[in-house]
Amino acid sequence: MATQTRTQSSSSSTARSLETDVQFVKGVGPRLAGILAKLDIFTVRDLIYHFPRRHEDRTRFAKVSSLRHGESATILGTVLAADNVKTRGSLVLTKVALDDGSGIATLTWFNQKYRKDQFLKLKGRQIVAYGTVAEGRWGVEIANPEWEPYSEGADPLSSGRVVPVYPLTEGLFQNQIRKAIKGAIDIYVPLVVEVLPEDLRNRLDLMDIGDALRNIHFPESQAALEAARKRLVFEELFLLQLALALRKRGMEMPGHGTQFKMPENFREELKQVLPFELTKAQKRVVKEIAADMAKPQCMNRLLQGDVGSGKTAVALAAMLIAVRNGYQAALMAPTEILAEQHYLGITRMLENLGVLEISVDLLKGSLRSRQRQQVIERIASGQTKIAIGTHALIQEGVEFHKLGLVIVDEQHRFGVLQRAALMEKSLNPDILVMTATPIPRTLTLTIYGDLDVSIIDELPPGRKPIRTHWKQIGERKKVYHALRTLIDQGRQAYVVCPLIEESDKLQVRAASELAEFLQTEMFPDLVVGLLHGQMKTDEKDAVMKAFRAGQINILVSTTVIEVGVDVPNATCMVIEDADRFGLAQLHQLRGRVGRGDEQSFCVLICEGNSEDSIKRMQVMSSTSDGFTIAEEDLKLRGPGEFYGTRQSGMAGLKIADIFRDIPILELARKEAFDLIDKDPNLRHPAFKTLRKDLNKKYEELQLAVIS
Ligand code: ADP
Ligand code: MG
Numbered sequence: 001m002a003t004q005t006r007t008q009s010s011s012s013s014t015a016r017s018l019e020t021d022v023q024f025v026k027g028v029g030p031r032l033a034g035i036l037a038k039l040d041i042f043t044v045r046d047l048i049y050h051f052p053r054r055h056e057d058r059t060r061f062a063k064v065s066s067l068r069h070g071e072s073a074t075i076l077g078t079v080l081a082a083d084n085v086k087t088r089g090s091l092v093l094t095k096v097a098l099d100d101g102s103g104i105a106t107l108t109w110f111n112q113k114y115r116k117d118q119f120l121k122l123k124g125r126q127i128v129a130y131g132t133v134a135e136g137r138w139g140v141e142i143a144n145p146e147w148e149p150y151s152e153g154a155d156p157l158s159s160g161r162v163v164p165v166y167p168l169t170e171g172l173f174q175n176q177i178r179k180a181i182k183g184a185i186d187i188y189v190p191l192v193v194e195v196l197p198e199d200l201r202n203r204l205d206l207m208d209i210g211d212a213l214r215n216i217h218f219p220e221s222q223a224a225l226e227a228a229r230k231r232l233v234f235e236e237l238f239l240l241q242l243a244l245a246l247r248k249r250g251m252e253m254p255g256h257g258t259q260f261k262m263p264e265n266f267r268e269e270l271k272q273v274l275p276f277e278l279t280k281a282q283k284r285v286v287k288e289i290a291a292d293m294a295k296p297q298c299m300n301r302l303l304q305g306d307v308g309s310g311k312t313a314v315a316l317a318a319m320l321i322a323v324r325n326g327y328q329a330a331l332m333a334p335t336e337i338l339a340e341q342h343y344l345g346i347t348r349m350l351e352n353l354g355v356l357e358i359s360v361d362l363l364k365g366s367l368r369s370r371q372r373q374q375v376i377e378r379i380a381s382g383q384t385k386i387a388i389g390t391h392a393l394i395q396e397g398v399e400f401h402k403l404g405l406v407i408v409d410e411q412h413r414f415g416v417l418q419r420a421a422l423m424e425k426s427l428n429p430d431i432l433v434m435t436a437t438p439i440p441r442t443l444t445l446t447i448y449g450d451l452d453v454s455i456i457d458e459l460p461p462g463r464k465p466i467r468t469h470w471k472q473i474g475e476r477k478k479v480y481h482a483l484r485t486l487i488d489q490g491r492q493a494y495v496v497c498p499l500i501e502e503s504d505k506l507q508v509r510a511a512s513e514l515a516e517f518l519q520t521e522m523f524p525d526l527v528v529g530l531l532h533g534q535m536k537t538d539e540k541d542a543v544m545k546a547f548r549a550g551q552i553n554i555l556v557s558t559t560v561i562e563v564g565v566d567v568p569n570a571t572c573m574v575i576e577d578a579d580r581f582g583l584a585q586l587h588q589l590r591g592r593v594g595r596g597d598e599q600s601f602c603v604l605i606c607e608g609n610s611e612d613s614i615k616r617m618q619v620m621s622s623t624s625d626g627f628t629i630a631e632e633d634l635k636l637r638g639p640g641e642f643y644g645t646r647q648s649g650m651a652g653l654k655i656a657d658i659f660r661d662i663p664i665l666e667l668a669r670k671e672a673f674d675l676i677d678k679d680p681n682l683r684h685p686a687f688k689t690l691r692k693d694l695n696k697k698y699e700e701l702q703l704a705v706i707s
Pocket of ligand 2: 311312409
């Protein structure tokens with residue numbers, strides 16, 4: 001293992017290590033380090049593994065005069081002017097004129113007034129802008145471009161080459177992070193230890209780690225970039241699949257779990273608790289779960305069901321089984337709002353048993369420390385039968401008396417790996433993971449390689465499909481007038497504000513401006529509420545409570561309401577700048593309405609600036625089936641397509657995209673499972689480094705297996 005010896009000797013001859021504080025990298029320093037910390041970059045390793053979001057070929061910039069409708073382009077030009085104009089839909093449009101000598105392009109933003117000042121300050125300076133070109137009212141237009149100030153000469157890393165574009169945070173600029181990463185790569189990449197055995201790399205034609213890291217940031221060529229990406233994606237998925245393979249084997253060993261018996265009057269009790277009859281699909285799934293819970297092995301099951309298919313009732317049935325066998329059950333939600341909603345819903349249903357004999361507790365961050373202590377004590381003593389909370393439930397010193405079942409709601413927010421932390425924590429509870437992310441079945445088996453799958457493929461009866469309409473920005477006023485009619489009939493509505501990825505602060509500002517606009521200009525006589533991610537938990541709670549109670553007519557929100565919120569009287573959703581969202585996300589958002597008997601509506605507002613966004617709007621208007629949408633989504637995301645990857649469902653994966661990288665995923669899975677078959681404990685010396693890395697990365701997953 002030549003690589004290994006080399007790297008070891010070089011690391012012992014110097015005090016430098018990958019764990020060195022990032023501030024000591026050339027060109028970083030304490031101030032920049034403070035900003036990088038916001039991106040969770042603390043060490044040199046973190047910095048090297050902060051991968052570009054995309055690359056830009058700046059061996060040439062496109063000329064404005066030769067831009068074609070529909071293409072993606074990067075242009076370099078001088079800011080001439082910036083202005084706000086009101087459109088017919090009484091929306092504010094910011095226009096920025098950019099001159100590159102060959103022509104003038106207009107950059108546009110909707111309802112982000114502050115952009116005007118931002119760009120007036122840059123008047124006469126050069127900026128680089130990237131986006132989809134449209135032939136618009138003002139000639140060549142780019143809506144919602146990505147952009148950054150440009151300074152030539154000073155920064156050869158940002159021009160004349162294929163340039164990496166990184167995820168940023170407030171106060172951080174591309175050229176700064178490029179310099180920092182370049183500095184880190186030059187010195188530290190030789191310290192990165194190769195984990196993939198040489199013969200595996202040779203056989204699969206994978207680049208070695210050093211070259212891969214250098215080329216993923218500053219590629220020598222397009223081909224080198226692709227090879228680098230392939231290698232890094234493979235490594236990431238291979239380690240994940242190894243961990244899954246090891247766990248699945250560990251899981252299959254009998255005698256680890258609890259054998260829950262079917263409670264005597266289970267059916268009657270369930271009937272008593274639920275305010276409705278279970279659908280056929282729900283019944284079938286409950287049966288599958290009950291059968292699994294009865295086995296001596298641990299249940300490890302994924303429950304898939306489209307938004308609104310009624311997963312909560314199924315969860316309740318499973319919890320009832322655990323509780324009636326004398327065990328505790330935990331239900332974990334991705335947000336406090338959701339945890340609270342589950343708490344309310346489940347307590348309400350259990351009250352149907354008459355005396356509330358199954359005690360339910362909610363553990364949330366906003367509890368005062370005394371209350372919190374009391375809840376923790378009740379959970380520890382076993383008095384609490386059902387504990388509901390966020391993932392804080394499995395952290396922070398919460399001990400259960402006799403935990404038998406853990407249910408994780410909306411898994412895609414948790415990430416595969418957190419699930420494992422649970423198992424370590426407690427005895428060996430059965431685990432049910434619920435998700436509304438429709439993933440084609442083959443893909444499910446591959447990603448959640450160690451899970452069994454149940455699917456609810458039917459919606460509760462009487463559901464009217466949500467009517468979805470796509471409207472142009474000019475029709476915006478009409479949309480809000482129509483909304484008033486619904487509100488006059490006693491309904492409530494969500495308005496989802498445009499997605500701004502570059503900064504949370506700007507996102508909050510956009511949301512606040514939209515809420516203010518609606519309150520003052522459109523609905524002065526109604527109550528408009530606001531919900532966004534930067535609010536404190538109790539503020540969010542208060543808003544949700546008021547909305548649920550009908551005291552708020554219109555709730556303006558960021559995507560924090562994307563998951564699971566259930567207010568049946570809210571029958572209309574307006575999504576502003578809808579083409580900024582991916583299909584899967586639009587589907588999740590839309591799922592917040594259509595939850596009662598009333599006809600529900602969803603209005604998507606956007607211009608449709610590219611073929612792709614037009615296609616997405618058409619898909620959304622024509623179907624409400626999650627699986628169809630997932631498939632369309634998959635088709636639409638060609639390589640080089642970047643939005644939407646965030647919700648692809650795998651927190652913890654830095655570079656792999658489970659949709660785009662299916663072939664590599666399949667390869668990694670096969671190699672990993674073959675390897676574990678041949679060498680169950682990875683004893684072979686060639687795997688020494690791999691084993692160490694695996695242990696470190698997925699410690700929680702298989703501690704018992706590799707020692
Ligand atoms: P999701 O699968 O999205 O979590 P929920 O469990 O929140 O869905 O259920 C959505 C809505 O449908 C809730 O208001 C719930 O009370 C209702 N519901 C669930 N199952 C049924 C059923 N079998 N019949 C009628 N309504 C149901
Ligand atoms: Mg739900």
